[in-house]
Amino acid sequence: LKSHRWSYYDLKYVFLGLLVLIDFIIIRKPILPFRCAILAVFCIGLFVPYIRRFIVPASPIFAWLITFYACQFIPLHYRPQHIFVNILPTLERILYGASLSEIISSHTHPVLDVLAWLPYGVIHFSFPFVLAALLFTFGPPGCLSLFGQAFGYMNIAGVLTQLLFPNASPWYELIYGSAPADYSIPGEAGGLARIDKILGLELYGSTFGNSPLVFGAFPSLHSGSATMEMLFLTYLFPKMWPVGVAYTMWLWWSTMYLTHHYLIDLVGGSIYAFVVFFIARKFLPKMDKSAHSRLSY
Known part of the structure; x- marks a missing residue:
């Protein structure tokens, strides 16, 4: 991260983070502790170089799959x-x-x-x-x-x-x-x-x-x-x-x-x-x- 050259293109990760956060709030299954454990494993992976090389480029795919799954839990009055x-x-x-x-x-x-x-x-x-x-x-x-x-x-x-x-x-x-x-x-x-x-x-x-x-x-x-x-x-x-x-x-x-x-x-x-x-x-x-x-x- 220290060697990374930050630019406005990195705002995409802010978007993904907010999207997944909303998904995790909406989702009701699996239970909250299990969802938090999944999120913790993902965050830990960001600090492991070889794992980070995979999960960072794949993060939009993960966000898409989580968002698709979360759609079923959106309350009717928000749709x-x-x-x-x-x-x-x-x-x-x-x-x-x-x-x-x-x-x-x-x-x-x-x-x-x-x-x-x-x-x-x-x-x-x-x-x-x-x-x-x-x-x-x-x-x-x-x-x-x-x-x-x-x-x-x-x-x-x-x-x-x-x-x-x-x-x-x-x-x-x-x-x-x-x-x-x-x-x-x-x-x-x-x-x-x-x-x-x-x-x-x-x-x-x-x-x-x-x-x-x-x-x-x-x-x-x-x-x-x-x-x-x-x-x-x-x-x-x-x-x-x-x-x-x-x-x-x-x-x-x-x-x-x-x-x-x-x-x-x-x-x-x-x-x-x-x-x-x-x-x-x-x-x-x-x-x-x-x-x-x-x-x-």
């Missing part, structure tokens, strides 16, 4: 009183001339179910770790840290938007139509319920039924995450951009097919990713084309 049910499908029809999510989700098949589940339920959760390993192995020092921070701040911005601007997903329109929504309505697995039947498990039904943030359709953080990963993959391997675009488009299709997002949600999520990436880009170290791995830098 927005109006939940938007019609604005997203209406905007989709105005901007694109049709409800593309409705068209895509109207024809289902077990093979399509699995093809949609792979990017939405498997690759979405595993690829960030794969990309992190690639950045650490082949990228210059510092790029993995920037990825973690960009990924975390984008998701924080997305969750706060979802919390302050609650919108219903396509599955709500299919079940309830245009009926007004309230916070007593549980989340639904949408098309992922068919995956539960295929796998013979009660996985997604229970997971989405207990979602901390039911009305978080806009922006789509599945789309935002895929776009952010595409941008960092292209930064690391410029010739891989078709793979990144193909994966993002695959995930876009899957979210609409599974009735979890409208197209406008997906576009919104990608915009969040582009904005955060272009802010982070000026801090990214330059790639050396002659370097074969991190050890070459």
